Amino acid sequence: MPVITIENLKYKYPGTDTLVLNDVSLTIEKGEFIGIAGANGAGKSTLSQAVMGLVPQFYKGAYGGKVILSIDGEGEINTKTTPITKLCEYVGLIFQNPFNQLSGAKDTVYGEVAFGLQNLGVEREEMKRRVETVLKQLDIWEYRDRNPFDLSGGQMQRVAIASILVMQPSIIILDEPTSQLDPQGTEEVFRVVDQLSKTGITIIMIEQKIEKLASFCDRIVLMDKGRIVDIDVPDNIFSRDDIEELGVRPPVFTRFCKKYDIKNPDGSYPATLERTMALLVGREIDVTEDDIGEIQNGKKAESVVLESTGPEGEIVFNVSRLSFSYTADVDIFKELSLSLDKRPTAIIGQNGAGKTTLVRLLKGLLKPVSGTILFGGEDIAEKTVAMLAGKVGYVFQNPDDQIFKYNVLDEVMFGPLNIGMSEDEAREQSLKALELMGLKGKEKENPYDLELFERKMVAIASVVAMDTDVIILDEPTIAQDYPGRQMIAGMIHELSKQGKLVIAILHDMDFVADNFERVIVMAHGKILLDGGVKSVFSSENNEILAMARIQKPYSFLLCEEL
Amino acid sequence: MKSISLFIDKGTWLNRLHPYTKLLYILAAVAVPLIGGNLWLFVAMIVSSLLILASGKIIKNALPLIAFSFTLIIVIFLIQGLFNHSNETAFFSVFGLTFYKEGVMYATGIGLNILNMLLSFGIFVLTTSPQELVDELEKSGFSPKFGYIINSVFQILPQMMSTKDTITDAQRSRGMETEGKLIVRMKAFLPLISPVVMSSLINTRERAIALEVRGFGRKQKKTWLSDREKNKGDRLIGIILVALIVLTIVWRVVLCR
Numbered sequence: 001m002p003v004i005t006i007e008n009l010k011y012k013y014p015g016t017d018t019l020v021l022n023d024v025s026l027t028i029e030k031g032e033f034i035g036i037a038g039a040n041g042a043g044k045s046t047l048s049q050a051v052m053g054l055v056p057q058f059y060k061g062a063y064g065g066k067v068i069l070s071i072d073g074e075g076e077i078n079t080k081t082t083p084i085t086k087l088c089e090y091v092g093l094i095f096q097n098p099f100n101q102l103s104g105a106k107d108t109v110y111g112e113v114a115f116g117l118q119n120l121g122v123e124r125e126e127m128k129r130r131v132e133t134v135l136k137q138l139d140i141w142e143y144r145d146r147n148p149f150d151l152s153g154g155q156m157q158r159v160a161i162a163s164i165l166v167m168q169p170s171i172i173i174l175d176e177p178t179s180q181l182d183p184q185g186t187e188e189v190f191r192v193v194d195q196l197s198k199t200g201i202t203i204i205m206i207e208q209k210i211e212k213l214a215s216f217c218d219r220i221v222l223m224d225k226g227r228i229v230d231i232d233v234p235d236n237i238f239s240r241d242d243i244e245e246l247g248v249r250p251p252v253f254t255r256f257c258k259k260y261d262i263k264n265p266d267g268s269y270p271a272t273l274e275r276t277m278a279l280l281v282g283r284e285i286d287v288t289e290d291d292i293g294e295i296q297n298g299k300k301a302e303s304v305v306l307e308s309t310g311p312e313g314e315i316v317f318n319v320s321r322l323s324f325s326y327t328a329d330v331d332i333f334k335e336l337s338l339s340l341d342k343r344p345t346a347i348i349g350q351n352g353a354g355k356t357t358l359v360r361l362l363k364g365l366l367k368p369v370s371g372t373i374l375f376g377g378e379d380i381a382e383k384t385v386a387m388l389a390g391k392v393g394y395v396f397q398n399p400d401d402q403i404f405k406y407n408v409l410d411e412v413m414f415g416p417l418n419i420g421m422s423e424d425e426a427r428e429q430s431l432k433a434l435e436l437m438g439l440k441g442k443e444k445e446n447p448y449d450l451e452l453f454e455r456k457m458v459a460i461a462s463v464v465a466m467d468t469d470v471i472i473l474d475e476p477t478i479a480q481d482y483p484g485r486q487m488i489a490g491m492i493h494e495l496s497k498q499g500k501l502v503i504a505i506l507h508d509m510d511f512v513a514d515n516f517e518r519v520i521v522m523a524h525g526k527i528l529l530d531g532g533v534k535s536v537f538s539s540e541n542n543e544i545l546a547m548a549r550i551q552k553p554y555s556f557l558l559c560e561e562l
Numbered sequence: 563m564k565s566i567s568l569f570i571d572k573g574t575w576l577n578r579l580h581p582y583t584k585l586l587y588i589l590a591a592v593a594v595p596l597i598g599g600n601l602w603l604f605v606a607m608i609v610s611s612l613l614i615l616a617s618g619k620i621i622k623n624a625l626p627l628i629a630f631s632f633t634l635i636i637v638i639f640l641i642q643g644l645f646n647h648s649n650e651t652a653f654f655s656v657f658g659l660t661f662y663k664e665g666v667m668y669a670t671g672i673g674l675n676i677l678n679m680l681l682s683f684g685i686f687v688l689t690t691s692p693q694e695l696v697d698e699l700e701k702s703g704f705s706p707k708f709g710y711i712i713n714s715v716f717q718i719l720p721q722m723m724s725t726k727d728t729i730t731d732a733q734r735s736r737g738m739e740t741e742g743k744l745i746v747r748m749k750a751f752l753p754l755i756s757p758v759v760m761s762s763l764i765n766t767r768e769r770a771i772a773l774e775v776r777g778f779g780r781k782q783k784k785t786w787l788s789d790r791e792k793n794k795g796d797r798l799i800g801i802i803l804v805a806l807i808v809l810t811i812v813w814r815v816v817l818c819r
């Protein structure tokens with residue numbers, strides 16, 4: 001008896017006409033690790049929420065078909081009719097935003113994790129034992145007395161996972177749980193999840209980090225427009241010829257093997273490093289640097305353009321002996337010096353390394369305690385944020401922190417009008433920016449009717465439209481699928497070509513390797529490495545990268561193995 | 563995180579006391595002078611509250627409360643001392659203003675009452691974590707949903723305040739002036755407040771899901787991480803306070819006969 005049986009499931013959100021789930025049937029066996037892949041809007045989250053009973057119990061709407069759980073000792077459970085507060089004994093859900101998963105009722109991590117058990121009425125000694133076990137398992141035991149709201153995003157997400165794990169559900173659903181985490185945090189989450197799956201827990205994971213899905217999942221469900229296109233082992237799914245058309249970029253290993261025609265006995269291409277290397281034992285292949293570049297960037301031509309953009313040496317920002325602290329006793333930066341030229345620059349590092357603080361200083365939102373930041377030769381300490389607004393653009397991580405107009409075009413025109421553009425000019429710039437971010441045709445929509453990934457594009461467009469010399473992006477790829485990431489990559493190339501400096505804070509290392517010329521690695525308020533992509537990720541820096549808790553891009557891992 | 567509760571954990575005996583014992587103290591502090599009907603009882607309770615605050619090392623934190631009550635008390639003195647309707651006997655004169663005995667006595671009564679209440683309430687607020695109080699209330703049969711509202715106000719309101727800072731930065735980054743003349747500030751109101759409201763609404767929906775998937779709202783008796791058993795001190799203080807109230811009542815009854 002499969003643990004989850006989904007039969008002919010159809011679903012429409014209230015007030016809409018499109019079927020988000022259109023005749024979905026699927027069975028999942030106990031202990032399986034299932035990945036769900038597909039473009040944004042394919043119905044992945046909705047499907048997972050149907051297993052949790054949130055669809056239709058919480059969201060209402062039109063529902064057809066059924067989802068049946070079969071739990072040992074409990075018999076068959078219909079998720080449409082069993083209350084969610086009962087279902088939560090069997091199914092746990094972890095989602096993207098760690099902050100919203102905190103109950104808000106507890107002032108310590110320990111109490112937060114115990115919250116669900118209190119509601120289930122678990123005995124005290126049992127409760128304490130379980131809380132201690134999961135806190136240690138997720139490496140957050142030391143934070144047990146801290147206020148969960150004071151933790152970083154990655155730590156908060158681990159608290160959220162602990163809060164679900166502690167309830168010991170048989171099925172755990174993770175809906176892009178690592179999108180807001182640094183690479184090390186991501187790795188930790190995946191490791192924990194993998195351990196869980198070995199203990200017989202059934203796992204359903206939605207994830208855009210495709211290499212991770214490929215190496216952890218037993219099977220992958222490929223979705224498109226509310227339908228299941230295919231269910232198979234990762235190697236088969238990613239070897240499909242139409243995979244990119246479905247909005248999923250196959251792992252770098254699959255792309256590499258396709259190029260060199262390295263096949264599994266069954267004719268599929270391997271999707272993980274291990275399986276690729278296993279096939280290469282005893283084989284000689286002639287790999288040139290160009291080929292690797294091609295695998296990395298997808299297109300050869302683009303990489304050539306990249307190397308030649310921006311006249312090097314023209315200094316945009318000159319930071320010298322910068323010191324900064326939020327509170328008197330903790331220094332964030334001490335005597336930091338750095339200069340930024342026009343090369344597109346990625347700033348990477350663990351959560352809490354000081355990346356956001358640095359770009360906020362560049363933007364003038366924070367003032368240095370000592371030292372100077374020169375922008376175009378002038379000290380920015382003497383300028384107000386509003387004065388800098390026309391020169392330096394900054395896209396915040398969360399689009400909901402800025403959106404307030406009732407249609408997309410007005411929202412995007414707000415910035416340009418503020419910095420003194422004429423109505424016509426502002427409109428022209430905004431339409432151009434919207435087109436660049438793939439929002440053409442959505443000008444009249446209410447931003448709040450758009451999905452999060454589209455709202456992020458609106459936020460980016462609203463800053464691009466200001467036509468600033470510098471544009472700073474804080475985690476632009478969060479919540480984006482492959483087409484979305486390509487759109488952002490296109491924007492970065494376009495702006496660099498226009499001679500603008502693009503600075504981005506990123507956790508997605510493959511995106512960094514594909515789209516940036518300069519990489520700055522930060523840890524604990526210091527710059528550990530600074531240079532071109534190839535030199536920063538070269539094997540001689542392995543130790544420093546490990547120290548900064550950075551995981552290399554998969555393409556570099558592959559090259560090293562070769 | 564900026565906390566909006568006044569609670570300070572100094573690890574003193576006051577922090578270890580059960581919230582209900584401290585509530586009982588408020589009751590006693592307010593009831594004894596009122597029942598006893600003697601101004602000296604107010605003074606006695608005020609002195610005892612001050613001593614308790616001092617022993618809990620929080621007298622400094624109580625100063626704003628005292629300062630606040632003093633402005634109020636002075637106003638009452640002026641009004642009652644000068645204009646109370648039963649004013650007959652002149653008491654003293656300052657700058658040609660005559661204060662009357664009846665009004666001054668009346669104002670003293672009110673003033674001491676206010677100070678007494680504020681101090682005894684101060685002991686409670688300064689030494690009891692809101693979380694602990696809500697837990698105890700829920701254990702005594704209070705609705706968990708109502709408890710959640712109180713708790714979440716203390717947790718989520720400070721979060722909303724910090725979201726407001728981020729939003730201000732985001733809009734300033736887009737060239738919006740947030741400081742200066744009234745008209746500038748008024749124009750900035752909508753761009754600042756709409757995202758706060760909208761993102762709170764979005765967050766609320768997600769949080770509702772988060773609570774539900776953790777079994778909140780289930781018709782089942784909750785369990786607790788710890789019992790806040792009343793300790794020896796609690797019992798002793800409780801007995802003393804109840805005895806005090808009873809004694810005052812008896813004394814008053816005997817006196818009236």
